Amino acid sequence: MSSDEENEDIPTWKGVPATMICINTFGSTIGAAQVAHAATCNMIRQYLREASSQLIGVCLYGTEGSNTSVFGIKSVEEVFPLSLPNLNNYKKLQSINISSLKQAKELILSDVLWYCNKAFASCNKQLSTRKIIILSRFDTPPSKSDERPTFKRVDDLVTAYIQIKLINVSETEYEINPFYKDFLKEVNREEVNLPKPVWDQKEIKQLMCEEAHRHLAVARITFEIGEGLALGVGIYSLLKSSIQQKKSDLHRDTNAILIGVNKTMKVKIDNDDGMDVDEEEQEPKSVPLLKSETLNYQTYGEEMVEFTDDELKLLKNPFGPPMLKLLGFKPASIICKEKWFIKPGYFLFPIENIIEGSTVAFKAFHKACVEMNKVAICVLCTRVNSRPCIVALSPTTKPLGLNVETGFDVIRLPFVEHVRNIPMYEDDEEVQITTENKSVMKDILKTLCFDYKADVFENPKLQSQYRAIEAIALEEDDVEPFVDTTKPSPDKFRIIKDDLFQQMFAPFGSVAVKKFSSSREGGPESKKAKVEDIDENLLRKRLDTKKVADYTVRQLQDILRSKDIPSLPALTGLKKKDLVELVYTHWK
Amino acid sequence: MARSLSQGTMIVLDVGRNVNTKEENEKSFFERAKGCTGRIIERKILSDGKDLVGVILLGSKTTNNNMAKQYDGAFKHIEVLSEMQTPTWKMIRNLPDKPSETRGDWFDSLIVAADYYKNIISGVKFASKKIILMTNFKRKTSFDPDNLEEVLNGFKEEGYEVFVVGPDIYSKENDSEDTALARQFVEATDGATSTLDSIMKHELLFHRKKIVNASPWNVDLSIGPNIKIPVSTFIKLRDEPVVKTWKKAVKDPVTSTASTFEAVEKRKEYINPENQSTVKIQDKIQGYHYGQTIIPFTDLDKTMLYQPGEKCLSVYGFTHADNISWQNLTGDGLSYVFARKGDKNAQKAIRCLVECLHELNLVGIVRKVHNNNNAPKMFALMPVIDTNNYVCLSMIALSYKEEIKQMSFPATNLKKYSCTPEQVNAFKDLINAMDLTQAYDDTYDDKEAFPIAECISPAAQYVLDCIAFRALNPGKPLPKPREEVMSLFQVPPLLEENARKPIEKIKSLFTLNKVEVKKRKNKNVVLDIDQIQAPLGDFQPDTTDIPNMPKVQLPINENEVDNIHKISTINPVEDFKVLQGKNKPLSELAPGMIKAIESLIYNNIDGNYTKALDAMKHLRSEFLKSDPKDYNDWMRKFKSDLAKCDNNQVLCLIMEKQVSFILKEENSASTYEDELSHEDSQLYENDTIPNSAELTISTDVQNMFDD
Known part of the structure; x- marks a missing residue:
């Protein structure tokens, strides 16, 4: 079976990711807990909008036992157990008033970890990843007697491949308690950097939504640098291709969810123009078409050129398995966006579980490219069925503001067939631009300057749709106000000197718009120019001998267009017979 | 929409006795010239253009041409094999299998081709009229050179371009009266000449790209409410599929080709799972998911949705060019923005804008609504001074916030991942050794390898090769990619040589150990093993392995094999x-x-x-x-x-x-x-x-x- 090849290296991730969110309400962290609560609401809201299939559970810890405690764990209050994000849970979470909660006498961190462990264990769905997010300030350690049990729990969780992520919710920098340093070390089984404090709700939400990169790789392949020298790399797409709110088809009357079925049928072609209208009529005309019965074809040279499904697969990529291979280096300056952007690229990051030691070599490679200001030119084929393309690897840090120190932009370079010819602009005379012109223009540019960031613009169509749906779903009026981020505030333009600009450059559009002149490569050309294409004598001759039909359809159209005929119908849809008629009518 | 003019190509292929002799590379001139003719037609077919092609056989047994009809006894052994038309595979298949026993006069064949343009297909206006003559000039023409001037003038007047493909007509060893005459034709008509080998190795090696007519999107570029500059945008780069969407046909069980009495019909049906009934399209509405709840959304609610407004290209602001990174860019390709043709003032304004952006190192950010009420998209407008001397703005789509995936990557600035200056230098040596701008020595026209936007896509070439192969060899299994296609992404030999030493150095400086991941078994089989419950007790499948856990493969003890x-x-x-x-x-x-x-x-x-x-x-x-x-x-x-x-x-x-x-x-x-x-x-x-x-x-x- 040919599909085995695909399965070989890429581990398949079955099941859904599950996340337990634990908010610390103990001690001085009450303010932080409120922020964490708001951010969690925000996160759930986002997951609702996306109809996410991730499982989320939320609990509060460091509370005095109450009746919502489960598994007999006192200091943990369950808001809702691991479940798909839904409206009820959201409302439950929203209604919690953090400040009214009764605090526990001492912080027992092992309890919440034990709770999470049980929550994952009692979940009856297959989970792909299990993650615990702890939202807290990290200045108060758990009670002395709880330290050892906590480390024991951490060890159990890590052994079971459960990730633990700490989010440091604080307005200011402070000394993180040494206990949490040890805790982090235990969690990651190695020295890691301490989490930086965050206070902005949106930032916290973003940290919570961050998905571990390794499950999202487009491809995990070896980067072949030379003979016998390769690194393990992951290829990531940092952008989603298109975002649409999840939709289903419903029945108008009952709101029942409908199932869309694509049917591929084979039908008899009526060659006999309804000659036998007897019992054949009753026979069903279409029957389901089997895959083995289909052929794929292209029409070239007046023939159908046919391929089977398997052959079509082979056509896609006959060049072998996915790969990234170094071809050489070029100066970074030749890769300019404004000339060569063809498609969104990828992001390249080292991974250790194909080739151990890749990260170190990757970093050295990165550094060498940065210092020499070079880009690496490679051939990339991400999947078995994808076309190989030539890419440039350009060293980068913090792409799209993400927290990544090392990596490469994978820039797709266009092939010759991607380039279109643009009709040549032949300006009759060079336009003269004075320094005055420039100073007016530069004034405008400077006035309208702003600091662009990757997340400045929100898709207004999507955002307004989210809000419209949310208004119906939550049955409340306090829908987030909608701001169209794609439109600048009109105030910005009030101060530009457009009158000066008008004086200098306007009026526009007063000159008759001429058509573009035909370029040699086949740019658009004027239809009127066709007059001389037609041999008048021949036309006369054919008119006289009633042989206009000898012309091709195109020639006939050209002939008709060459004469300014008022109310001439659109010629493209007409049959030859009609065109011939038209010629005879208009050339009498 | 105006159309481009088609090119006319009349191929004159010598099939006479004179081209039958086997040459040094074992194939006769006839065989090679026939191959070349086939390739020319094949390329024309696959470029899917409007070019017309005709084939005239020189030295054919039959005589069939307009001139012979008019002048009895003259222009013999010249046969119009294929009328000038949109090229077809049939034209290639109709080429004769072997040379004839007769010979024809190559000069006469040129006259026949010229006459064809003038009198047979006179109604068609061509962008160019090419006559490709393929002969080895082994049969002398009986033409009287005194009339040459007149003929050449006639050719020039009609705009014929004569291409001679055959022996090198400029080399001394081939010098003869005939080649001298041929040279005069090529020079006078602004044609060209090439040897058969050369044309197959260079000009005809790869398929041509399809020509797409550029058509402008006209709009006013607005800056604030009062400034509106008329501009036109043209698509400059776009990734388009090599071939059109594949169509489906029903396979005829007898012939294994597309059936002529059955066709494929695709339709989408909506089924209500409650009662398994099919629901009509008009009874279907859309519902949006909000968490686990589905909110029905009727036409009425659509008034609540966003109104993008009229077609526009309006400036949001300007920002520093460095703020735009490659990762911000999305969409398919880029367009060039010019001032509207014929509008002097607009040209001045755009040129001034381009120059100022360039000088201040700024780019514009614009909101674009392609047509009234299309969803708005944001674009970057960057100044560009193109190699073709275009002074214009380049327009590329920017991503929205929602499109950014929030990904986390493990930290790499840890101590265990630090690298030494020596290690960095080893890579620098490699960079120096593999400079693609100096990839070839002076014997090549261009020293640079893989020039951007000039490389040919190997995948595209292979698809076209296969289509041509299948059309001409129905029923045969598809070939592997040609060597020429494979070479499109190979390291230039010079660099491969240069890189050898630095590669060895790098290998010695880093410890890179391949992690052997145990091959995963076919998923179904693995599942089955679970069900079997180990029939003989000790049969242990690999299911206990955690798939993602690396396994280091231990070397097998060789002795074990001998000692079973x-x-x-x-x-x-x-x-x-x-x-x-x-x-x-x-x-x-x-x-x-x-x-x-x-x-x-x-x-x-x-x-x-x-x-x-x-x-x-x-x-x-x-x-x-x-x-x-x-x-x-x-x-x-x-x-x-x-x-x-x-x-x-x-x-x-x-x-x-x-x-x-x-x-x-x-x-x-x-x-x-x-x-x-x-x-x-x-x-x-x-x-x-x-x-x-x-x-x-x-x-x-x-x-x-x-x-």
Whole structure:
């Protein structure tokens, strides 16, 4: 079976990711807990909008036992157990008033970890990843007697491949308690950097939504640098291709969810123009078409050129398995966006579980490219069925503001067939631009300057749709106000000197718009120019001998267009017979 | 929409006796010229343009041309084989298989071709009129050079371009009256010449790109409410598929080609799962998911949605060019923005804008609504001064916030990942050694390898090659990519040589260990093993491995192979024999053999069960000699296990290779009268639907259409 090849290296991730969110309400962290609560609401809201299939559970810890405690764990209050994000849970979470909660006498961190462990264990769905997010300030350690049990729990969780992520919710920098340093070390089984404090709700939400990169790789392949020298790399797409709110088809009357079925049928072609209208009529005309019965074809040279499904697969990529291979280096300056952007690229990051030691070599490679200001030119084929393309690897840090120190932009370079010819602009005379012109223009540019960031613009169509749906779903009026981020505030333009600009450059559009002149490569050309294409004598001759039909359809159209005929119908849809008629009518 | 003019190409192919002689590279001139003609037509077909092509045979047995009709006895042995038309595969197939016994005058053939343009296809206006003459000039023309001037003038007036493909007409060794004459034609008509080899190796090596007519999108570029500059945008780069969308046809079971009496019809139906009824499109509304809730959204609610407004290209602001990174860009390709043609003031304004952006290192950010009420998109407008001397703005789409995936990557600034300056320098040496701008020596036109936007896509070439191959060789299996296509992404030899030393250096400085991931078994089989519950107790599949956990493969002890003490899956029959030679009894060997057989079958990934079946055959023959009970017991269990995991293929093979139960007639100790003596109904059923596995359609097939 040919599909085995695909399965070989890429581990398949079955099941859904599950996340337990634990908010610390103990001690001085009450303010932080409120922020964490708001951010969690925000996160759930986002997951609702996306109809996410991730499982989320939320609990509060460091509370005095109450009746919502489960598994007999006192200091943990369950808001809702691991479940798909839904409206009820959201409302439950929203209604919690953090400040009214009764605090526990001492912080027992092992309890919440034990709770999470049980929550994952009692979940009856297959989970792909299990993650615990702890939202807290990290200045108060758990009670002395709880330290050892906590480390024991951490060890159990890590052994079971459960990730633990700490989010440091604080307005200011402070000394993180040494206990949490040890805790982090235990969690990651190695020295890691301490989490930086965050206070902005949106930032916290973003940290919570961050998905571990390794499950999202487009491809995990070896980067072949030379003979016998390769690194393990992951290829990531940092952008989603298109975002649409999840939709289903419903029945108008009952709101029942409908199932869309694509049917591929084979039908008899009526060659006999309804000659036998007897019992054949009753026979069903279409029957389901089997895959083995289909052929794929292209029409070239007046023939159908046919391929089977398997052959079509082979056509896609006959060049072998996915790969990234170094071809050489070029100066970074030749890769300019404004000339060569063809498609969104990828992001390249080292991974250790194909080739151990890749990260170190990757970093050295990165550094060498940065210092020499070079880009690496490679051939990339991400999947078995994808076309190989030539890419440039350009060293980068913090792409799209993400927290990544090392990596490469994978820039797709266009092939010759991607380039279109643009009709040549032949300006009759060079336009003269004075320094005055420039100073007016530069004034405008400077006035309208702003600091662009990757997340400045929100898709207004999507955002307004989210809000419209949310208004119906939550049955409340306090829908987030909608701001169209794609439109600048009109105030910005009030101060530009457009009158000066008008004086200098306007009026526009007063000159008759001429058509573009035909370029040699086949740019658009004027239809009127066709007059001389037609041999008048021949036309006369054919008119006289009633042989206009000898012309091709195109020639006939050209002939008709060459004469300014008022109310001439659109010629493209007409049959030859009609065109011939038209010629005879208009050339009498 | 105005159309471009087509090009006319008349190929004059010499098929006379004079081109029959085999040349140094074993193929005759005729064979090579025919190949070249075929390739020219093939390229024209696949470029899907409007060019017209005709073929004239020179030295043909038959005479068929307009000039011969007018001038009795002249212009003999010149045949218009294919009228000038949109090129077809038939034209290639119609080319003669072997040269004729006669010869024709090449000069006459040029006149015939010229006459064809002038008198036969005179109604068509061409952008160019090419005449390609393919001959080796081995038959002298009888033309009187005194009239040459007149003929050449005629050719020039009509705009014919004469191309001569054959011997090098400028080389001394080929110098003759005929080649001198040919040279005059080429020079006077602004044509060209090439040898057959050269044209096949260079000009015709790859398929041409399709020509797409540029058409402008006209809009006003607005800055604030009062400034509106008329501009036109043209698509400059776009990734388009090589071929149009594949169409589907029904395979005729007899001819294996597309059926002429059956067609494919695709339709989408909506089914209400509650009562399995089909729902009409007009009774269908859309609902949006909000968490687990689905909110029906009727047309009425649409008033709540965003109104993008009118078609526009309005400036949001300007920002520093460095703020735009490659990762911000999205969409398909880029467009160039020019001032509207003919508007002097607009040209001045745009030019001024481009220059100022360039000087201040700024780019514009604009909101674009392509047509009234299309969803708005944000674009970057960057100043560009193109190699073609275009001074304009380049327009590329920017991503929205929602499109950014929030990904986290592990930290790499840890101590254990730090690298030494020596290691960095090793890579710098590699960079110096592999400079693609100096990839070729002076014998090449261009020193640079892989020039951007000038490289040819190997995938596109292969697809077109295959279409041409299939059209001309129906029914034959598709070829592998040509060497020329494969070479499109190979490291230039010079750099490969240069890189050798730095690569070795890098290898010595870094410890890179390949992590051997154990091959994952076919998913279905793995599942099946779970169900089997280890038939013989000690059979241990790999399911206990956590898939993502790296496994380091330990080197196999070589000696073990010589000193066999258990039956391996590598060569079970041999192992069995060796061990038997060591006087091991069958009862002791059988479990090992069975284990090997089962392992070979359950862990099989290539569908080839020969080894397992051979082993079974051997084992069966051994049992046949003694007591068949153990074999039959195992076979019964094994078959039922196979049936449980629907492995019909193996079940069928067992019957086919006659390795099933040992029957009473073979060995009287057997309790099996016939094959079905101990059957239960389930197995019976399985045996009656052989090969049903082949009918199931792989889901992989569907993935193909994703691209």
